[in-house]
Amino acid sequence: MMNIHTYAAIDIGSNAIRLLINTIYETPQSVTFNKTSLVRVPIRLGQDVFTVGKISKKTINRLADAMTAYKLLMKIYNVDRYRAFATSAMREAENSSEVIKKVKEKSGIKIEIISGKEEAKVIFSSELRNYLESDNYYLYVDVGGGSTEISLLNKGSVLYSQSFPIGTVRLLDGKVEESYIPKVIKPWVEKITQNKHIELIGSGGNINYIFKESGKKEGKFLSYHYIHQQYELLKNLTYEERIEKFNMKPDRADVVVPALLIYNSIMRYAHATRIHIPKIGVADGMINLMFKRNRKI
Structure with a gap:
């Protein structure tokens, strides 16, 4: 039934x-x-x-x-x-x-x-575990408008997790400097990923957009080279040029560059050559969590 x-x-x-x-x-x-x-x-x-x-x-x-x-x-x-x-x-x-x-x-x-x-816990209540290979180390990176959540995953477990007060809107409004990334995020990422082969899992509207525009089929990954290339391409265009050339929505055309800056930097710090984009976020996790809790009632 x-x-x-x-x-x-x-x-x-x-x-x-x-x-x-x-x-x-x-x-x-x-x-x-x-x-x-x-x-x-x-x-x-x-x-x-x-x-x-x-x-x-x-x-x-x-x-x-x-x-x-x-x-x-x-x-x-x-x-x-x-x-x-x-x-x-x-x-x-x-x-x-x-x-x-x-x-x-x-x-x-x-x-x-x-x-x-709590946000990180909700995300990991989603079907994210289905994307984890048992012996691989993954760095889960969720870039939002106000914060970036980073977690190291292995064998279905969260080994380290940290929320950083840097996001696309905060960068755009000048409320946090780009220098925050190498000063604060870099040492933390390098410490937890030392001597490990790392792959990234990206979450957020901007990385989902980049994946969609890449033309890759669902389940495939994007390379560090591709992310870096897209960052260099888009940051050298004006806001209006991004809208005109790539048919971007206005509220995507300004935040996509700071988002790619964060992903690109973290991939470099972790020496990661590929990023997976399963299109799973905090809303997916919340629904999964609600369902699990309801079943226990």
Whole structure:
């Protein structure tokens, strides 16, 4: 007998807000997660928070409108359970309590703020383990708008994990210098990867975009040379040229370069020659975690 469930996760990041809806097919032998819908809106909370320390009234209203729309979409899809969670920007916003209250009043959706460590745990509740070969060392790198999560994985376990306050929006707004990467991230990465053969697993909208544009088939990897090449190519183009030549969305054309800078640097520090992009993120992990917890009830 098959049971069918519909779960959703709303990921309120520093650069965009995403709604992921999954249909879950459960039998006594297996559980399959199927991505039914993924909606992304470019509400850049980090631009407010990393500049003035709080979220503006205009952005709060946009966020509340997005949550209202997401609530209607979840109703249309007959979603059984959902969680709405916020990461880096909301963690640092002075008025996060006010934002949560106003969004709840307007949309009925309650937002919870999760820590960097919780964010990493949620990600590893996803199907990420399916991509790990038992004896290989992988450096999982999730580059967001406000933070970068890096974890060393081996044999399905997390050996080291750290959240760094550097992301694409923070770099763009000049709230953190590029020098932070070699000063802080480099020694940490070199220490945990010393004398190990490392491959990267990349997560985030920007690396997903680069993989899609590469034309590679799902399950294939990108080389360090390719990532470096794309970084050099795009950083030497203007914002307008990136939009025109590559048909990029405006909210992708500015953040893709700092994202590639971070991935490129970490690959170099870890002496990694390839990066896997399984298109699994924190929203996937949240749905997986909700499902597992519900089964135990």
